[in-house]
Amino acid sequence: MKKSLPLSQVYKFLEPGPVVLVTTSIKGHHNIMAMSWHAMIDFNPPLIGCVISNRNDSFAILKKTNECVINIPTVTLIKKVVGCGNTKGSKVDKFNKFHFTPKHAQTVKAPLIDECYVNLECKVIDKKMVNKYNFFILQVTKAWINSKQKNPKTMHHLGNGLFMISGKTIKLPSKMK
Numbered sequence: 001m002k003k004s005l006p007l008s009q010v011y012k013f014l015e016p017g018p019v020v021l022v023t024t025s026i027k028g029h030h031n032i033m034a035m036s037w038h039a040m041i042d043f044n045p046p047l048i049g050c051v052i053s054n055r056n057d058s059f060a061i062l063k064k065t066n067e068c069v070i071n072i073p074t075v076t077l078i079k080k081v082v083g084c085g086n087t088k089g090s091k092v093d094k095f096n097k098f099h100f101t102p103k104h105a106q107t108v109k110a111p112l113i114d115e116c117y118v119n120l121e122c123k124v125i126d127k128k129m130v131n132k133y134n135f136f137i138l139q140v141t142k143a144w145i146n147s148k149q150k151n152p153k154t155m156h157h158l159g160n161g162l163f164m165i166s167g168k169t170i171k172l173p174s175k176m177k
């Protein structure tokens with residue numbers, strides 16, 4: 001039996017995850033926010049679409065600098081990730097508060113978070129939908145991975161403080177590359 005699903009709850013079922021940490025930087029001040037509303041748009045060069053609310057401090061920095069890093073954490077960092085999602089960069093130095101280590105990126109001024117096993121340096125290439133939807137199109141300009149990280153467990157947001165942790169991997173004859 002099915003019952004009506006409130007439209008406000010739809011997002012919980014399509015959240016692709018993983019939850020990522022977006023770093024931005026302006027005038028030497030680094031910021032971090034948690035983000036789960038993102039989607040791949042193209043393979044190569046990799047293009048990513050993401051929604052960053054204009055209520056977030058990261059929004060103004062990204063709109064101005066056109067640069068960020070998408071850092072992918074494993075579940076061991078989950079409390080810090082949620083902490084970055086519950087605090088404002090204008091009030092808190094999140095690198096300091098959550099003991100994250102900033103590392104220089106190669107193609108952008110925003111820092112990599114060393115503790116994250118993947119870091120994607122990104123430049124904003126299209127802001128046409130920013131005013132209406134807070135939707136940025138990013139191009140990944142440099143990507144890093146910690147090759148020692150085996151079987152990373154990522155976290156996927158289900159809404160209201162619930163997370164699903166990535167699990168079993170299976171292989172099937174799929175034509176999708």
Ligand SMILES: Cc1cc2nc3c(=O)[nH]c(=O)nc-3n(C[C@H](O)[C@H](O)[C@H](O)COP(=O)(O)O)c2cc1C
Nearest residue numbers: 033034035036037052053056057058085087088089
């Ligand atoms: C799990 C999680 C996922 C989030 N996903 C998004 C998102 O996709 N887009 C967004 O604008 N805010 C998202 N947020 C909220 C921001 O991370 C939050 O507003 C943060 O405080 C912004 O920081 P800032 O003001 O320093 O930029 C998420 C928060 C959490 C905890």
